[in-house]
Amino acid sequence: MLELIKKIREETGAGVVDVKKALDEASGDEKKALEILREKGLQKADKKANRIAGEGVVVSYIHADGKSGAMLKLLCETDFVAKNSDFKELANDIAMQIVAMNPLAIKEADITDEMLADVKDGLEKDGLAGEELVNKISEIKKEKALYSQVFVKNPELTVEELIKDKIATIGENIKVAEFIKMDI
Numbered sequence: 001m002l003e004l005i006k007k008i009r010e011e012t013g014a015g016v017v018d019v020k021k022a023l024d025e026a027s028g029d030e031k032k033a034l035e036i037l038r039e040k041g042l043q044k045a046d047k048k049a050n051r052i053a054g055e056g057v058v059v060s061y062i063h064a065d066g067k068s069g070a071m072l073k074l075l076c077e078t079d080f081v082a083k084n085s086d087f088k089e090l091a092n093d094i095a096m097q098i099v100a101m102n103p104l105a106i107k108e109a110d111i112t113d114e115m116l117a118d119v120k121d122g123l124e125k126d127g128l129a130g131e132e133l134v135n136k137i138s139e140i141k142k143e144k145a146l147y148s149q150v151f152v153k154n155p156e157l158t159v160e161e162l163i164k165d166k167i168a169t170i171g172e173n174i175k176v177a178e179f180i181k182m183d184i
Helices: 002-012 016-025 030-047 085-101 116-124 130-144 159-172
Strands: 056-061 068-076 175-183
Touching: 002 016, 002 030, 016 030, 030 159, 056 085, 068 085, 085 159, 085 175, 116 130
Parallel strands: none
Antiparallel strands: 056 068, 068 175
16 A cells, blocks of 8 residues: 555655545545546646746747747746746646647637638638537637647646646646747
8 A cells, every 4th residue: 555655646746645545535446546636636726726926937849840949938936836847847848739739829718710710711611600610610719729739748638737737736826828839
C-alpha cells in the first residue's frame, strides 16, 4: 500500500493524506483513485479561478522547420510560481499547442463571427443552412478555441483540463492571457 501511495503521489503531486483517502474511497483501485484525485483537483482549480493572476512568463516556441512559431503570455499569481519548472513546462507545452493546432482565440466566446466569415461563406456555398449551419459553426468554434482543443501531447485532456490539473498541483490560478502565432 505504501508503494502505491508513493507512486500516485509522485505521479499527481497530491499530498499523502489525499492519496490515501482517494485509495480508501476507491477500495485500493489505482485508476479509480487517480480519477478521484483528478476530480478533486478540478474542483480546487474552479475555486481558484477568480483569484488575480498578475505574474507569469512570456515564452516562445519555434517549430523544427523554422516556418511557424508562437509567443504566449501565461499568467499565475506569484513570481515564485512563475519561476517554477512545472509552470514553465506548461507554458512551453501550450505554445507548442498553438503552433500545432492554430487556435483563433483562447475561449470559444472570444471567436467572433468576423473571424469565421470566410468559413461561413464556404459552408453556405456547400449548401449548409439553418440549424445545420449553426451547428457546424459551433463545432468549428470549439475546434478553434485554445481551451477547447484536445491537448496534442495527451489526447485524453483538453488544454483547459491540462491547465486545471496544473492549478490543482501548483495551487495557484493560471490562465492564458494572450498569444500570437506566426507562419511563413
